[in-house]
Amino acid sequence: MKLWGGRFKEGESKLMEDFNSSLSFDKKLYKQDINGSMAHVKMLAKCGILKVEEKDQILKGLTSILGDIEAGKMKIEGDYEDIHSFVETNLISRVGEVGKKLHTARSRNDQVAVDLRLYAKEKAMDLIETMEELQKVIVKLGEENNVIMPGYTHLQRAQVVTFKYYIMAYYNMLERDKKRVKSAIEIMDESPLGCCALAGTTYNTDRSFTANELGFKKPVDNFMDGVSDRDFAIELIGDCSIIMMHLSRLSEELILWSSKEFDFIQISDAYSTGSSIMPQKKNPDAAELIRGKTGRVYGDLVSLLTTMKGIPLAYNKDMQEDKERFFDALDTVLACLKVMTGMLSTLKVKGKNTLKAVKKGFLNATEAADYLVNKGMAFRDAHRIIGEIVIYCEEQGKAIEDLTLEQLKKFSSLFAEDIYSFIDYENTLNRGIKKEIKQ
Incomplete structure (x- = not known):
C-alpha cells in the first residue's frame, strides 16, 4: 500500500518501486517507529484530536505488532515502501479504519x-x-x-x-x-x-509531551x-x-x-x-x-x-x-x-x-646523558659522548650497563660507580613514569 497514491493517475513502475524502497534496511527501526507512533497517538488524544477509545485501539494494535515482530511471528517483508508503511498498513488491517488516523498531524x-x-x-x-x-x-x-x-x-x-x-x-x-x-x-x-x-x-499539538514521552530533553x-x-x-x-x-x-x-x-x-x-x-x-x-x-x-x-x-x-x-x-x-x-x-x-x-628488547635497545642512554649533566656537563656535550659510547657498545656487542667503569672513563672522567644505579632500568622507571603514577 502506498501512503501517497491519491495524487497520481498512473501506478509506479516496478523498477522505480524497487529503486525507491528502503524496507530492506530501515526495518532496523521497527521498534523506534512503533514507539514514536505510540507517543504520537497519546499526544493526539491528550490534545483532543483523537478520542480516548481511538487512542486505545491504535495503541493495542501497535503493541500487538511490536510483540509479534519480536516474538518472530511477524516478518518485516513484502511490498512495502518503508518501515513506516509496513507498520501503518498492518495496523489498519488489525484495527480497521481507526488505524488510518495514526498519521494525523505527522509526516514521514x-x-x-x-x-x-x-x-x-x-x-x-x-x-x-x-x-x-x-x-x-x-x-x-x-x-x-x-x-x-x-x-x-x-x-x-x-x-x-x-x-x-x-x-x-x-x-x-x-x-x-x-x-x-x-x-x-x-x-x-x-x-x-x-x-x-x-x-x-x-493542529494544536504538544511537541513537549512527545519529546518527554520519548526521552528527549526538548523538541527541536x-x-x-x-x-x-x-x-x-x-x-x-x-x-x-x-x-x-x-x-x-x-x-x-x-x-x-x-x-x-x-x-x-x-x-x-x-x-x-x-x-x-x-x-x-x-x-x-x-x-x-x-x-x-x-x-x-x-x-x-x-x-x-x-x-x-x-x-x-x-x-x-x-x-x-x-x-x-x-x-x-x-x-x-x-x-x-x-x-x-x-x-x-x-x-x-x-x-x-x-x-631482552630493552637491554638490546640502549634505552638507558638518555639517563646516562642526564647523569653527566647532573655532574656539571652541558647537555649537548653529554649527548655526543653517550652517542659515542653507543657506537662502541654496538661494536663490542654490549649494553651500556655492561661496560666497566674503566671503559666508561675513557669517554669522560665524570663517570663514577654511581652510574650503574642511575641507569638501572627499575630506577629509571621510578624516577619517571612510576613517580608520575604515584603523584
Missing part, C-alpha cells in the same frame, strides 16, 4: 527523523558500554603484566616503559572516545516529532532543521571513525608484537587463523580485520558527508542514503570493540622477551 519526514535519533541514542549508549568493557580488560591486562618493555618513537626503541603503562595509553584514548560519544548524545537529544513535513501543522527549535538534520548521524560516525583509528593503532601494535621479529605477545588461537599451505603459520587475523574495517567506517563517514553536502532545505529523498552507512558504521565499530575485548582478554605477554 519527522517520523523517520525521530526514529533515527532514537536509534542513534540507543546505539551511542551501547558504544559507551562496550568501550567500558574493553577498558576493564585493558586495566586487568596491564595489572597482570607490569613488566619492563621498550617504548618507541619512529618505531625505534626509545625509552624504557612498562607494558602496563603502554597499554593504558589506549585506555585513555577510549576515555576521550566516550566523552565524544556522550557529547554527541547531549547534542542530538532533541525531538523532531511534530515538525511534520517541514513547517509544522495547523526549528521545524525545517528538525526534519533535514543528519548532523547527529555524521557526528556519531565521526566518533566511530576516531574509535576505529584507535583500535587500528592498537591492532597494528598487536600484529607487530606477535611477529617472531618482536615476539612480545602471543595472541590466542581463538583470535588467530592458519595458512592453507604453510603449516607453521599463525596469523593475527582478528587484529588485521579490525585494522581493515577502519577504512570501511571512514568510507561510511565520507559517504554521508557527501550525500548531505549539497541538499537544500528541507527533506530530500537523497537522505534515504543515510541509513545503510549509519547502520554499517555502528555495527562495525561495536563488533570490532567486542573482538578487541576478547582478543586482549586472552592475550599472553612475554615479559622475558620485552626485557
Whole structure:
C-alpha cells in the first residue's frame, strides 16, 4: 500500500518501486517507529484530536505488532515502501479504519527523523558500554603484566616503559572516545516529532509531551532543521571513525608484537587463523580485520558527508542514503570493540622477551646523558659522548650497563660507580613514569 497514491493517475513502475524502497534496511527501526507512533497517538488524544477509545485501539494494535515482530511471528517483508508503511498498513488491517488516523498531524519526514535519533541514542549508549568493557580488560591486562618493555618513537626503541603503562595509553584514548560519544548524545537529544513535513501543522499539538514521552530533553527549535538534520548521524560516525583509528593503532601494535621479529605477545588461537599451505603459520587475523574495517567506517563517514553536502532545505529523498552507512558504521565499530575485548582478554605477554628488547635497545642512554649533566656537563656535550659510547657498545656487542667503569672513563672522567644505579632500568622507571603514577 502506498501512503501517497491519491495524487497520481498512473501506478509506479516496478523498477522505480524497487529503486525507491528502503524496507530492506530501515526495518532496523521497527521498534523506534512503533514507539514514536505510540507517543504520537497519546499526544493526539491528550490534545483532543483523537478520542480516548481511538487512542486505545491504535495503541493495542501497535503493541500487538511490536510483540509479534519480536516474538518472530511477524516478518518485516513484502511490498512495502518503508518501515513506516509496513507498520501503518498492518495496523489498519488489525484495527480497521481507526488505524488510518495514526498519521494525523505527522509526516514521514519527522517520523523517520525521530526514529533515527532514537536509534542513534540507543546505539551511542551501547558504544559507551562496550568501550567500558574493553577498558576493564585493558586495566586487568596491564595489572597482570607490569613488566619492563621498550617504548618507541619512529618505531625505534626509545625509552624504557612498562607494558602496563603502554597499554593504558589506549585506555585513555577510549576515555576521550566516550566523552565524544556522550557529547554527541547531549547534542542530538532533541525531538523532531511534530515538525511534520517541514513547517509544522495547523493542529494544536504538544511537541513537549512527545519529546518527554520519548526521552528527549526538548523538541527541536526549528521545524525545517528538525526534519533535514543528519548532523547527529555524521557526528556519531565521526566518533566511530576516531574509535576505529584507535583500535587500528592498537591492532597494528598487536600484529607487530606477535611477529617472531618482536615476539612480545602471543595472541590466542581463538583470535588467530592458519595458512592453507604453510603449516607453521599463525596469523593475527582478528587484529588485521579490525585494522581493515577502519577504512570501511571512514568510507561510511565520507559517504554521508557527501550525500548531505549539497541538499537544500528541507527533506530530500537523497537522505534515504543515510541509513545503510549509519547502520554499517555502528555495527562495525561495536563488533570490532567486542573482538578487541576478547582478543586482549586472552592475550599472553612475554615479559622475558620485552626485557631482552630493552637491554638490546640502549634505552638507558638518555639517563646516562642526564647523569653527566647532573655532574656539571652541558647537555649537548653529554649527548655526543653517550652517542659515542653507543657506537662502541654496538661494536663490542654490549649494553651500556655492561661496560666497566674503566671503559666508561675513557669517554669522560665524570663517570663514577654511581652510574650503574642511575641507569638501572627499575630506577629509571621510578624516577619517571612510576613517580608520575604515584603523584
